[in-house]
Amino acid sequence: MSSDPAPNPHATAEQVEAARSDPKLANVLYHDWEAGTYDEKWSISYDERCIDYALGRFRAAAPWDGRPYLRALELGSGTGFFLLNLMQAGVAERGVVTDLSPGMVDAATRNAQGLGLDVEGKVVDGEHIPFPDDSFDLVVGHAVLHHIPDVAAALREVHRVLEPGGRFVFAGEPTTVGDAYARRLGQWTWNATTTLTKLPALQGWRRPQQELDESSRAAALEACVDIHTFDPADLERTARAAGFDGVRASTEEFSAAMLGWPVRTFEAAVPPGRLGWNWAMFAYHGWQRLSWVDEHLLSKVVPRSWFYNALLTGTTPR
Numbered sequence: 001m002s003s004d005p006a007p008n009p010h011a012t013a014e015q016v017e018a019a020r021s022d023p024k025l026a027n028v029l030y031h032d033w034e035a036g037t038y039d040e041k042w043s044i045s046y047d048e049r050c051i052d053y054a055l056g057r058f059r060a061a062a063p064w065d066g067r068p069y070l071r072a073l074e075l076g077s078g079t080g081f082f083l084l085n086l087m088q089a090g091v092a093e094r095g096v097v098t099d100l101s102p103g104m105v106d107a108a109t110r111n112a113q114g115l116g117l118d119v120e121g122k123v124v125d126g127e128h129i130p131f132p133d134d135s136f137d138l139v140v141g142h143a144v145l146h147h148i149p150d151v152a153a154a155l156r157e158v159h160r161v162l163e164p165g166g167r168f169v170f171a172g173e174p175t176t177v178g179d180a181y182a183r184r185l186g187q188w189t190w191n192a193t194t195t196l197t198k199l200p201a202l203q204g205w206r207r208p209q210q211e212l213d214e215s216s217r218a219a220a221l222e223a224c225v226d227i228h229t230f231d232p233a234d235l236e237r238t239a240r241a242a243g244f245d246g247v248r249a250s251t252e253e254f255s256a257a258m259l260g261w262p263v264r265t266f267e268a269a270v271p272p273g274r275l276g277w278n279w280a281m282f283a284y285h286g287w288q289r290l291s292w293v294d295e296h297l298l299s300k301v302v303p304r305s306w307f308y309n310a311l312l313t314g315t316t317p318r
């Protein structure tokens with residue numbers, strides 16, 4: 001039987017108050033609460049669309065010769081978006097999905113079972129990974145480092161559990177410059193949408209007040225769970241100090257992030273299901289086209305620290 005703690009998707013007001021000064025508790029409560037609706041909220045799927053996306057992020061971060069890693073660990077797996085889709089792409093044969101939030105670990109193991117993947121789940125704090133030295137040949141994470149208070153300690157733990165010659169890949173980390181414009185664009189979109197949908201003619205686009213209140217409460221805890229933004233050069237220095245070789249931080253999404261954040265905020269501000277398939281295709285293809293512009297044109301002239309997403313990789317010495 002698993003010794004993992006049980007999920008707590010309905011935190012009390014006292015627990016939420018305590019979480020304001022305890023980022024790890026805030027992460028557990030916020031993500032336990034989000035686990036049941038997370039895939040829907042972030043349009044996460046386990047089909048070609050997200051397999052391509054996950055593999056694209058992996059390849060943008062690190063070289064891969066097409067041979068599968070034998071045993072992979074994911075930190076901060078959430079519902080399993082990154083590792084499960086990478087496994088479906090053939091990047092790893094067996095995996096362990098871990099997260100600080102028991103609700104997320106449950107969701108990720110359920111998703112893995114549904115996909116028929118050879119995956120275990122465990123509640124793990126990235127600063128203290130409860131596996132012996134040299135347990136894995138690959139460690140991955142997506143949008144997790146910025147939640148971990150001591151990133152240097154987490155990278156030292158990743159180094160310890162990786163066997164010699166093993167690789168880590170972290171993707172989806174917000175840069176400091178990117179986070180500043182993404183937050184501003186998101187806030188403007190939220191204010192404009194929730195104000196305009198008060199007009200009688202746009203009532204059908206208004207999300208029920210109770211759900212909007214819940215989003216605002218979530219946003220209050222969100223401010224406690226997002227701890228860091230990163231400068232790519234600092235990330236590289238931290239990984240080298242943890243003992244890694246071949247360290248490289250790359251970045252992506254500049255104009256794509258300027259479309260993506262307003263789009264995601266708008267989707268959260270209107271009733272679920274209101275926007276439909278055409279909107280989803282507009283958002284996805286728009287993001288794809290702008291990502292192409294970012295990669296092939298803007299990356300040649302815009303400094304890497306201005307792009308929204310940072311990716312980091314490195315290997316342990318052989």
Ligand SMILES: C[S@@+](CC[C@H](N)C(=O)[O-])C[C@H]1O[C@@H](n2cnc3c(N)ncnc32)[C@H](O)[C@@H]1O
Nearest residue numbers: 027031076077078081100101125126142143147
């Ligand atoms: C933004 S979500 C990303 C989830 C998933 N990787 C994805 O991209 O969809 C961040 C995840 O990191 C987890 N997390 C936060 N702090 C953590 C820590 N100290 N150790 C491990 N996981 C943590 C959260 O519970 C949450 O599930």
